[in-house]
Amino acid sequence: MAATRIEVPRSAIAITLNGERTAVEVDNRTSLLDLLREQLGLTGAKKGCDHGQCGACTVLVDSRRVNACLTLAVTLDGAEIHTIEGLSDGGELHPVQRAFLERDAFQCGYCTPGQICSAVGAIREAKDGWPSHVTEDLSAAAVVLDDEEVRERMSGNLCRCGAYANIVPAVLDAAGEGSDDGTDLPRREEFHPIPSVEEVAG
């Protein structure tokens, strides 16, 4: 294969990103993930495989979860996109974010934004009555989530740290369908800003 390409086609698109109308010009080869991360500075969506196999890049496009790495930005003119950065409302965390913190549903944190966006989408899909592979009643108006439903619906989001055993109850907590009353949960610590090295090293 010879290197002959000279022209790089570019296109102008307008998207609504976390509630804000955003006009951008994109290289037609640019994925939504690379648009977010490299052009718009939103690095919350992660690149774990760039092939739609790990889910770390999951964002919500028109309220449905998609792998941002498999979605060409040029196809999204007019779309409404929500990323992890847009989930918390001001300083208020989204219930799924809060549940992930309370259940320690992550370790390294790299898959976490994708897990959380995926969980938001999965909870919505169940409420809208979308069946999964393990749903028995295919005609129910809404699917009640349980361990098995969550495991199935969250299996597009890989976690190598192996936090699944905490992710499942976190998603159920956030969906309001957890069996645990939460009384045994450890307290959540206040966040402290991290000082610079110079400050610390003196």
Place this chain on the structure above:
Amino acid sequence: MSAIGASLARIEGIEKVTGAADYAYETTAEQETLYGWVVQSSIVTGRILDIGVDAVLALPGVVEVVTWRNAPHLEDTGDGELNVLQHAIISYRGQPVAVVIAETLETAREAANVLEVSYSAGESDVLMSPDHLRLYAPDKVNPAFETDSVIGEVDVALADAVTSIDHSYSTPALFNNPMEPHATTAEWQGGRLELVDSTQGSSVTAEQIGALFGIPGEAVHVRAEHVGGGFGSKGSPRPNVPLAAIAAKITGRRVKLAYTRQMMSSLAGYRTPTVSRMRLGADADGRLTAISHEAFSQTSTLFEFAEQTAEATRHMYAAPNRRTTHRLVALDVPTPRWMRAPGECPGMYALESAMDELAAAAGIDPIELRRRNEPERDPELDVPYSSRDLIGCMERGAELFGWAERDPRPAAHIDGRWAIGTGMAASTYPAMAQPSGAVVTAMPDGRYRLGINATDIGTGSRTVMRQIAADALDVEPEAIDIRIADSNLPKASVAGGSSGTASWGWAVTKACRELRISLQTGMTIPPDGITVTATTDAEIAAQEELSRHAFGAQFVEVRVDLDSGEVVVPRMVGVFAAGRIMNPRLARSQFIGAMTMGLGMALHEVGELDTVLGDYANHDFATYHIPACADVKDIRVEWLDEEDTHLSPMGGKGIGEIGIVGAAAAVANAVAHATGIRVRDLPIQPDKLIADLPARF
């Protein structure tokens, strides 16, 4: 109230759940940074004849193509894997042959894809086997253990044994696959190199990269604020670091470079395939008279990595006659490195499977067999254990799991299309500590600033270091601002070997205690604060000679689908005795995470070698299956309160790795119990069961 032992949440938790935590590829704005893309060899061995650099340089947006012809000189530091782009010789398929540098990611990727490289290919040898003609005994095994150990007359004892077994067990090449692929952002500022790197240790990265470029380690500044997992693959610099630094040097610009997921199997290290021939002999009471563990693994031609596969066998069970050996073959492959519990993990799969087979052959319950072979002292080091509570772990695990109700007969529990079985295995991992330094400052406003060059690869070390400091200073954790993962801080050890907490925490404790003494003199704190720096070289060197190991017991139930051969694991129980647990919340996550990875090793994960292409063929998550959410059901973890005064001042043994050790054997033992089929070659995929499964009931 002690901060150690409290279930504090992760300090950086909010950053991680809001997407605000910046990883190595994410710390710069696009307009300031060039993109590097690695081009890999498509032959196994041979020479590069030519690289079509000019055609690619003509593409708009391509800034530079670095090959062996124009790369800056790197010093030979004894690791050929890091001496990237220094010559035209190819030593394995996937070795870097060029880096394309462009203004945008899209251009860099496309240019790398169309770069034409011509080769002259040579003969290659990529297949490890226990009868390979070029097997040799390395001088030492990782990191500095004796290659062989022989005590007594093993062959005589085996011949005289009432019960004996002789089987070989194999584990395939396994890929660490942290969710964050290795990434580096590099920029030269005069003679100094600035790196933001996805590493488990910024001190070691600064030293090794400095040595490669012929500059002092202090001239390399490495930061690793957030790291998306490592599991050993980021325990030392991998080719991404010198490649990014070379790209930055040659362009005079800031360059960032990340591996693709596909590159992770050849450029990040992996777990070597292993074969363990196990021979066990026992007397009429089930007491071991002989243990023999002969281990075989591979390394590359560029760097010798000799996995200590049989090391754990030296410390597990009593037997008067014992032998462990390690044999290695250097192949035309990427260099295997550390992956979570290197040595212990594959070695204990073999030993604990063999113990289960011996228990069956002798008609003794597997827990009782281990109890009868409990050593009073370390059987090879001939020193006491600092503490050892394998029996306590087995007893508590048996209680939690309901082991007492187990029918020991194999294939005795068939329920419709399911064969149901249970199995157990022991776990162990050494408790280690390495010299480190820490700096702490008391500020006039009553707050404290702690600097410890720990790395938080997901373990929670940032949080635990603050807890340890709080106790040593006798203040609330919230009074401490902590900074980690920066090579400008005092030198500290790597996040590896389950030794981070002990190593860093020891230095933190010492610095904080010394600061407290300074403060007790009643002096006024100046505006800049009072700073104390401490290192632990002397304390670590002065440790008495003991056998320091954590122990555990894992119990597994399996359901084997008699129609398909698929194995489902509805529940796992792990009980561990690992000294003092610093933070139950974070510890539980570590244990369940490691057991989950062990489940993947047992059932799913295998690097499939293509001997024609000379490479592992499954390079991505579609073809290399790691556990997904639906694979993991109920995992229950407990630990025993264990007071051990022969460890670091905090009294912990380290917990990052022990959870994966024994997990695969417990699954294999449960599968044998469920079906009567003993799988001795991981992973236990349906094709290894389907032909011999019992009939549906």
